[in-house]
Amino acid sequence: xxxxxxxxxxxxxxxxxxxxxxxxGIGTYVGxxxxxQHQRTGAVDDEGYLVxxxxxxxxxxxxxxxxxxxxxxxxSPTGLAQIVADELDARWDQIRIELAxxxxxxxxxxxxxxxxxxxxxxxxxxxxxxxKAFFRIADMMNMQMTGGSTAIRFTGWDNMRQAAAVARDMxxxxxxxxxxxxxxxxxxxxxxISDPASxxxxxxxxxxxxxxxxxxxxxxxxxxxxxxxxxGTSMPREDIPRKVFAQETYGIDADVADxxxxxxxxxxxxxxxxxxxxxxxxxxxxxxxxxxxxxxxxVAVVAxxxxxxxxxxxxxxxxxxxxxxxxxxxxSLEQEQRDALAGKLDNGFDIGDxxxxxxxxxxxxxxxxxxPYLAHAAMEPLNATVWRQDDKLHVACGVQNPLMAxxxxxxxxxxxxxxxxxxxxxxxGGFGRRVSFSMTGDVPLNWLSDAVQIALTRDVPVKTTWSxxxxxQHDMYRPMVLAQFKGALDSRGIPVAWQSKSFINExxxxxxxxxxxxxHQRVDFAGTHQIVPTGFWRAVEHSQHGFFKESFxxxxxxxxxxxxxQFRLSLLGQDSAEARTLKKVAxxxxxxxxxxxxxxxxxxxxxxxxxxTVAQISEVSRGANGVxxxxxxxxxxxxxxxxxxxxxxQVQGAVHFALSAVLYGKCDIHAxxxxxxxxxxxxxxxxxxxxxxxxxxxxxxxxxxGFGEVGVxxxxxxxxxxxxxxxxxxxxxxxxx
Amino acid sequence: xxxxxxxxxxxxLDVEPEMPLLWVLREELGLRGTKFGCGxxxxxxxxxxxxxxxxxxxxxxxxxxxxxxVTTIEALGSPEAPHPVQTAWINKQVxxxxxxxxxxxxxxxxxxxxxxxxxDKQIDAxxxxxxxxxxxxxxxxxxxxxxxxxx
Numbered sequence: 001x002x003x004x005x006x007x008x009x010x011x012x013x014x015x016x017x018x019x020x021x022x023x024x025g026i027g028t029y030v031g032x033x034x035x036x037q038h039q040r041t042g043a044v045d046d047e048g049y050l051v052x053x054x055x056x057x058x059x060x061x062x063x064x065x066x067x068x069x070x071x072x073x074x075x076s077p078t079g080l081a082q083i084v085a086d087e088l089d090a091r092w093d094q095i096r097i098e099l100a101x102x103x104x105x106x107x108x109x110x111x112x113x114x115x116x117x118x119x120x121x122x123x124x125x126x127x128x129x130x131x132k133a134f135f136r137i138a139d140m141m142n143m144q145m146t147g148g149s150t151a152i153r154f155t156g157w158d159n160m161r162q163a164a165a166v167a168r169d170m171x172x173x174x175x176x177x178x179x180x181x182x183x184x185x186x187x188x189x190x191x192x193i194s195d196p197a198s199x200x201x202x203x204x205x206x207x208x209x210x211x212x213x214x215x216x217x218x219x220x221x222x223x224x225x226x227x228x229x230x231x232g233t234s235m236p237r238e239d240i241p242r243k244v245f246a247q248e249t250y251g252i253d254a255d256v257a258d259x260x261x262x263x264x265x266x267x268x269x270x271x272x273x274x275x276x277x278x279x280x281x282x283x284x285x286x287x288x289x290x291x292x293x294x295x296x297x298x299v300a301v302v303a304x305x306x307x308x309x310x311x312x313x314x315x316x317x318x319x320x321x322x323x324x325x326x327x328x329x330x331x332s333l334e335q336e337q338r339d340a341l342a343g344k345l346d347n348g349f350d351i352g353d354x355x356x357x358x359x360x361x362x363x364x365x366x367x368x369x370x371x372p373y374l375a376h377a378a379m380e381p382l383n384a385t386v387w388r389q390d391d392k393l394h395v396a397c398g399v400q401n402p403l404m405a406x407x408x409x410x411x412x413x414x415x416x417x418x419x420x421x422x423x424x425x426x427x428x429g430g431f432g433r434r435v436s437f438s439m440t441g442d443v444p445l446n447w448l449s450d451a452v453q454i455a456l457t458r459d460v461p462v463k464t465t466w467s468x469x470x471x472x473q474h475d476m477y478r479p480m481v482l483a484q485f486k487g488a489l490d491s492r493g494i495p496v497a498w499q500s501k502s503f504i505n506e507x508x509x510x511x512x513x514x515x516x517x518x519x520h521q522r523v524d525f526a527g528t529h530q531i532v533p534t535g536f537w538r539a540v541e542h543s544q545h546g547f548f549k550e551s552f553x554x555x556x557x558x559x560x561x562x563x564x565x566q567f568r569l570s571l572l573g574q575d576s577a578e579a580r581t582l583k584k585v586a587x588x589x590x591x592x593x594x595x596x597x598x599x600x601x602x603x604x605x606x607x608x609x610x611x612x613t614v615a616q617i618s619e620v621s622r623g624a625n626g627v628x629x630x631x632x633x634x635x636x637x638x639x640x641x642x643x644x645x646x647x648x649x650q651v652q653g654a655v656h657f658a659l660s661a662v663l664y665g666k667c668d669i670h671a672x673x674x675x676x677x678x679x680x681x682x683x684x685x686x687x688x689x690x691x692x693x694x695x696x697x698x699x700x701x702x703x704x705x706g707f708g709e710v711g712v713x714x715x716x717x718x719x720x721x722x723x724x725x726x727x728x729x730x731x732x733x734x735x736x737x
Numbered sequence: 738x739x740x741x742x743x744x745x746x747x748x749x750l751d752v753e754p755e756m757p758l759l760w761v762l763r764e765e766l767g768l769r770g771t772k773f774g775c776g777x778x779x780x781x782x783x784x785x786x787x788x789x790x791x792x793x794x795x796x797x798x799x800x801x802x803x804x805x806x807v808t809t810i811e812a813l814g815s816p817e818a819p820h821p822v823q824t825a826w827i828n829k830q831v832x833x834x835x836x837x838x839x840x841x842x843x844x845x846x847x848x849x850x851x852x853x854x855x856x857d858k859q860i861d862a863x864x865x866x867x868x869x870x871x872x873x874x875x876x877x878x879x880x881x882x883x884x885x886x887x888x
Binding site for chain 2: 071072073074075236237239240241242243244245246247248249250252253255261287305306307308310377378379380381426427428429430431465467468645646649650652653654655656657678679680684685686687688690692693
């Protein structure tokens, strides 16, 4: 373990990375802040490599693509390598993929720019971190972030593609010098630069050192799409054989010599403090137990085996100090939200004259929707391994932004950031749980805080693993949201007014905004502090608001007595991504508004999020065993698709992920704590109830869109809209349990 | 002392008889391909074979494996000699995060050993493992593919 000298050198030299910074906004800010420094340092290391921030071309003809995003299953490293291979005109078998070191050089101003502009207003972030005195705003943008479907869109398309094009240009110029011919006379293809006139050839490796001595050009244009070899092709994912043969090392598999294991029992009530432990002596006497550690809000046992530690921590008897949160329940939290919506509201936007439109309307409809708190329940329970080595504190774990996790560790351990070394591992799922910040200012890295605090009390390496129960009861939950809608139709059944009020912690107007052309619209919010820590959950606000707004437009269609799909199309520009995906999905599913002989009905929904538009149709029935979702069809407009099979897998997976929430997902609050504790009472879809999911990726000239999250938002509405064909509409999730 | 045959090797262990097989495998024997997911036998990430049958090792006390033949993902196949399930898993590009896939493949390998050509209904009944990434469409395709390859 430890950062090798070679990686250190790589992170200290760059050319393409610096050039790749786009003009304007936060990207430029971070560029100035960080990358110029690297740009000035030079372009070649002492082993004759041509290197830039993302790409390393070695004399042996291997091309290493350094991936700044940690893997949690999206397959983006392969997609990023495809982009680089294409722009370089390399062969696929030359490409090596390597996780970039946890270093500020790999922080992604540009990805964050996209993230920020699409998901959250910047000031919200600034507040959360300014309070914690973690970072100034520029440093905040300085995250090595995996999330928000940013990897391909921003890191890849905007930065790496440019870096590869610059590197290719340098290789070709170096070859021209070596062969004493004009650049224009050379052909570059499959990792070889050739001079057709003389028949002479040079490989990339032959000229990598010479190329590194040249200065990079600023005006290199990327390839034209008709010349792509890898972009748009379903290349096999590089990580898959490793995972199939169980050779991937997740955080939980980290192995450090002489390591011990900690298990944790946190005080269940949010905010409450540990009082005392009554049976510490008995616990210490158990086989393998080496220590009992009391933290402010948790107690931990350290032992020579994780099971012994877990059994011991479950046997600990501890008392908790009384806390006002013990009075809080799901019902009281929902009432708080309802009260907030009846009080003073913040306006998101206001178009036309909503009040007059309602007073003149032929029909007015009101509806209240509700979604509960949800846990992430990623398969790999939260864990981190912490040890001291060479006067540094080392941490091995899987997180979505290792740079910020490193800063967090430094803060918890009260060390300078430079004294913390982060070893980023693959994640057994993230879905937003393994990020470092939340919209409420709660710290999602709570398990990492525990691990660091526990390890600091010991002089041996300690791996801390939260049980599934701890994971589920101390999550950063998808927010519970109550939303109230009001809509109006004129005498022809055309919607004329749309109004929504929703409880929200940080208003993301784009998630709440409906795509439909309705003359009078008002969107309001109300938010008060609630005790349950909330965070990012796959697709963030789009997952709740996709359900609300796409259910309500269906209610308007029903009230107007119209086909809900045609009704939507009548309110959309015919060339819009929403209209195109709806038409496509209708064709795929054989859209019908009637129940078929088997009792199956269809529902549709369309949501734009993270740069992509996804329309879905679900086919649903209600039988003796409850709701059954048989099939789901998805049509996606995400601009150019880098790897169609990997993209398809993301959308299919997102449907099942969302379906678990629709059918079963809820975390109830009882006496200030989460009631659910494991997969038996927080159920997941398995093969038995997984529908068949078909995905079509539309050919599109739209800007490249994300894939990791975009399949989630339409699903809940598509399912409930289908049920509403045959029974009273469901406005509260989940449907079962 | 507890003895069992692990991946064709006889081993003897000095552990509590109630320690679940999972933790014996991962920590006493260093075989970390078998994963911990829930600890209550619900998710199946810890699935191994005992005498060819799938068992959830997080909920099986090691004493229950005394004298039995246990096989883990490490012995299912290798890049050089993959099990047909593994070949199908790669061809169909099944894994996303991959964490559940050791257990998933073990469950499937056991199903195919007893039923060479399972129907969708039989697959649903036999494979109850959780994949949080939702790779179910490809799991189903890969099972049918592996069944074909085995035939």
